[in-house]
Amino acid sequence: MAPPIALRGSDGIWMVNGPPNLGSRPNFPEDKSKWCKVLAFSPDGSLMSWCNGEKTLVLRTSDFKQLAQIDKAKVNCLKFSPKGMILALWENYTVNKETNQGNPNLHLYNAQTGDLIKSLMQKKQSNWDPKWTDDEGICCRNVNNELHFFEGNEFDAIKTKLHIQKVSTFALAVSGPPYHIAGYVPGSKGQPSFVRIYRYPNFAGPQAALANKSFFKADDVQMKWNKAGSALLVLTSTESSDKSYYGDQGLHFMATNGECSLVNLSKNGPIYHIEWSPRSTEFVVVYGFMPAKVSLFNLKAEPIFDFGTGPRNLAYFNPHGNILCLAGFGNLRGNLEFWDMRSRKLMSQTQSPDTTSFEWCPDGEHILTATTSPRLRVANGYRVWHCSGKMLQQVLVDKEKELWEAVWQPAAEGVYPMPAVTAGSVTAAAAQSPPEPKVQAYRPPQARGTSASIKLHEYEAPSDPNKKVSQDPNKPLTKNQKKREAKKAKAQQDGQVRPESSPSASSSVSQPADFTSSGDREKDKRIRNLKKKIQQVEKLKEQQRSGKQLELNQIEKIKTEDSLLKELAALEVS
Template sequence: MAPIPLLAVRGSNGTSLLSGPPTCEPLSAFQRDSRPSRCVTFSRDGTLFGWCNGHNVSVVKSSDGSIVSTFDLPKTSHLDFSPLNNVLVTWQPYSKPQDSAQGDPNLQLWDLQSAQLIKALYQKKLDSWCPSWSADEKISVRSVNNELHFYESNDFNTIANKLHMQKVSDFLLSPGGPPSKVCVYVPGSKGAPSFVRLYQYPVLGGPTAALANKSFFMADRVSMQWNQKASAVLVTASTEVDKSGASYYGEQTLHYLAVSGETALVQLQKRGPIYDVVWSPGSAEFCVVYGFMPAKATVYNLKCEPLFDFGTGPRNAAYYSPQGHILVLAGFGNLQGQMEVWDVKKYKQVCKPQAPDATHFSWCPDGEHVVTATCSPRLRVSNGYKIWHYTGSVLHKQDTADGAELWEVRWQPFAEGSFPQRVVKYQAAPSELGTTQATPTQVYRPPALRHLPATASTKLHEEELPQNLRPGAEKSLSKAALKNQKKREAKKAAKQEVKSEAEPPPDPAPVSNSQSEPSSGDLETDKKIKNLKKKLKAIEELKDQQASGKVLQKNQLEKLQKEDQLLKELEELQISL
């Protein structure tokens, strides 16, 4: 039988552990701490739970709530466990008493079983505060004065190896076991480009030591992500200011580096900021959410080729389920909380629920449920959380009491393989709270046009529908996607035709009306035909103006409605010729 995940809830009312979905009831084995906590965390395998309540740091077993260790560290604001639960790391804000030249060490490494201090270190900045470990704890690394210090077998009194370059600004150790690799970022200076390099421990020096190298000029900061198999890294490079003035967010580019030495710039299909980049748990694909709103979302393979385009929509985040079989695209923050749930195997949309005012989203390890929450200080009103089934059903809802605040919710993690992948369902799971589907947005239309049918010219944005981009996958496009594709091709062909008509032939031969227009022999009939063609030509011009976005007057719209009648009259006159 599969285990039941726990949900940790931290707020102004204290810290509690709840027995997970579909409903969340307080865990009887855990004594709720009524004092507000500074931080909470689970160990990597979920067997331990730690928190600081402003008096001390406590570590308990998640299964029965029994105490493992307690530490007298009331100012601790961040906690973390080493992968095998041998070391507890605590960090508190750096302070410098008047009678101390250097201040007190604010980063402590503790032996979890004996509660003895292993090493006390100085870490003034919160960035990269916690040492990084390999999965087997054979190697750990931390950044010290622009260089990386490597330790082996949790011996922090001896630096086993160093990586020193002109200025290592950031690093990321690969997940999993040996061989361990590290990705480092060095910002550019004095006209030199910034670069990211991959190294395999312990070969860290020499001109040929790097597994891969990628340099770029436009980068004030980067974010780096390894895939789970530690075979490739995605690097999002960002500038604080877009010199072209096109974006308030600055300018961003996405780069790909593989341990085999291959590097590439990921070619995005729309201009604008990069909101989110996530690897699939299978490590063979990644999803990017990007572009000016409405944003695009595209899945790429390891060759940086687009596989599936989800079209455009109000979204700024992407979340793969732990098993990788479901992808959620969402628009949180200043967007309305719309979520799109997709079956990754079929690239078919499951549902489209909405979680307004949500500031947090995370998958439950079972791959069946998610939690959304409205937390302080991001939003100080309407705090609370909801447990959802991925089909859009709300299974549990908890609102925070008046005057209280919710600060954090966190799922208990589990080892990989603890929950099997299940078949994706499309029918909403039964729930007493029902579902919350996103309501279709209505474009504002002036009062003078509200009695008329909606046209393409009234849309604020050009909508793009999902489409499969795999080679030879045209047949798998939906009817709507095919229709949209045909419209784009027809529009393009029409523009080319207008362009060719606008360009006069090199030597136009004069053609008389008698040669171009067949005569009926009746002047009155010829005159009627000429007038009808003139009116139809004027209607075509109005249709072109309407397609380009111009709002037509009432009398012009009435002319458009007479097109069929005029064509019929013209046909009758021509038949009589």
């Protein structure tokens, strides 16, 4: 049974059950306040907290018993530490008019008792939250371009600091020990920006950095560790560029063993999304001008699979890493594609239009999409889906009300086993279910009343970039393939292309069964070329008899058969 869903909106805070008992409400003490600005769960889902504009509450989700009540009415951000020991609250920064000093606005509380542990100063809301490792062994904050570290949730004294010029952003690997930290320093006065990886607490000395990557075009960076804490993705971007509306972007791969490389992408355009697999051995990148391309890379930053192109800009792995959802939200129509990562085959696809939030269920089999305010103030509501593409529930809130947030209650790792859903099982189930009625597709005025198909984009099919795929004889050639074939045919007519063989083994070239050497090398070469062309003409004639529609250049080639036979006969007689 899937966990319940928590909802926050102008109606307050309420919860509903997940599949299979959708729609029924669990025994939850609803809060009808219209000022519930923030909601948070502990990572294992055992605790829940929200602020209703009067106070901040902490509940135990097993029986919804209130554990603590904190007298903080204007909380804008909430976060539990990984083990649920600490509850961090952030308020807007204010200044005391009498002392002209800033008031502490980042507060750390004991999540079980509600006792205040420490109050700190944090002016900006961006990157407001302290970062913990999963075992809560260390906690890190960025204070005045320095990284401050605390151990064992003891916040009275800073254990150590990391000084690297003016570090503006950092990323702490959640696994460990050993613990790893990456810091980003923006470039200035002609100096490049750089990212360095360190092992805690070895920060001193010029050789302390485990890996170092520098780059010039970077106004901002996004850094993502894999779950194992062994590799880091660094997405650099500039605000503007002479070549692109989106600015310049670059994707870099860094590892704790010192390896650094640029991730080479096979299509030009912006990078929309990067995502690590929960297995930590591979990552996906959504990139390129629309229709966007999606590629899967290994830990050597080498492409191992292409998901083709399509209307997508996001990629989400389920918690177990065996299913990948490729989605197209924002200015796209809400496409959802579910891929079986073991067979790398498409399981199903559907659409969830006007989606503003997406979340996998902890069971790895269901998803939750929602349309929320203030992003969209109309048609607010949520949908529950199965990864087979079937919508299980759709709930819309009243027109005069708003939905601000919809989230699954989290669950601890291991509570839900890996789902047994595969591409084969989804296909078999779809074959047994009745087909859904098709919605009439939009056709431009010039195409109405005709049976001609209109293609807005030519999509690329999924492929393995490291595997050479032979050309299907029944598949039309692309423009580049046609050019290569025409160039090759012209070269053969001019006698410039020899049969495929090694230069040193020209005498061992496989000859046609009825070929007899005349002793004249040039004459033999001409005879071989003529026989090869005649064989090609025979194949084209067979395809024509089977009903295949040939290209114009192929039809012209068939017409040359008589002249080829006459030339061959003249050479063999002479």
